[in-house]
Amino acid sequence: MTRPPTPDLSQTLDEREVPTHAPALPAGLAARLTGHDWHRNLVGEAGASVFRLQCPGTPDLYLKHGRGTVAQDLVDELARLRWLASVDAQGLPSVPAVEHFEYSGGDAWLLTRALPGRTAYQWLTDAPDRSIRIVRALAAALRAWHALPAPSCPFNADHHLRLAHARRRLDAGLVDADDFDADRAGWTPQDVWNAMADLLPLKAERVVTHGDFSLDNLLLDEQGRVTGVIDLGRVGIADPYQDLAVLWNCLAEFGEALQQELFIAYGLARPDENRLHFHLYLDECF
DSSP states (O other), X not given: OOOOOOOOGXXXXXXXXXXXXXXXXXXXXXXXXXXXEEEEEOTTTTSSXXXXXEOTTSOOEEEEEEETHHHHHHHHHHHHHHHHHHOOOTTOOBOOOEEEEEEETTEEEEEEEOOSXXXXXXXXXXXGGGHHHHHHHHHXXXXXXXXXXXGGOOOBOOHHHHHHHHHHXXXXXXXXXXXXXXXXXXXXXXXXXXXXXXXXXXXXXXXXEOXXXXXXXXXXXXXXXXXXXXXXXXXXXXXXXXXXXXXXXXXGGGOHHHHHHHHHHHTOSSOOHHHHHHHHHHHTTO
């Protein structure tokens, strides 16, 4: 099938997405999505291609597409979405409902129903007067997430597994030092690895973690309630500081006071600095 022309980027809806045309789709999926307007999501472009779909009178949908290793990532996300849908957990924010999944010829397509709300990043940017309440809501959502029944979770995401993956990426030259946070500007990937090694062995707990509990993956409504959590391909049993470190790092853009409020609201009077920095270093490898 011929690929559609490149969309006119001058018609940008906002900096997070642009209008586009439907890509080449499997026949069944193409028929199902006839009549939808397509928007290409520009956040997190390193992984799957992500599209928001709209059709009058129906809920918005999100479609993720990937090939090769990215297709496997979508298989992983599908498995985690199905497990989360089976869990009865009080106070847990919603996760996307799966509408359709297809894997063919090395391509994977994951179609989910959109969740209500705007991202925590959008709220913190547009409503700084509500920032403390927003961070407290995020901390409460994270506590609820970490209270999921760990013994029933079939997915492992602990730091031993991630370290092995990080080492393979480092040896293959896949760790991009240009993408390191400002605190590690000028570091090499090996510098990051050495810093992690200096913090081992790591004291760790075992809870169900999200794996990328970032401001762009958390949705809130007008009342400041966390309405949903997205991008769930890394869910698994790991140390809670895996999620705390990611969210703490994201909040740096909005000031140290909000970073401190995160730990207070989560219930940590004295955060474990070693665990926090270990997971920050580890996250640089991915």
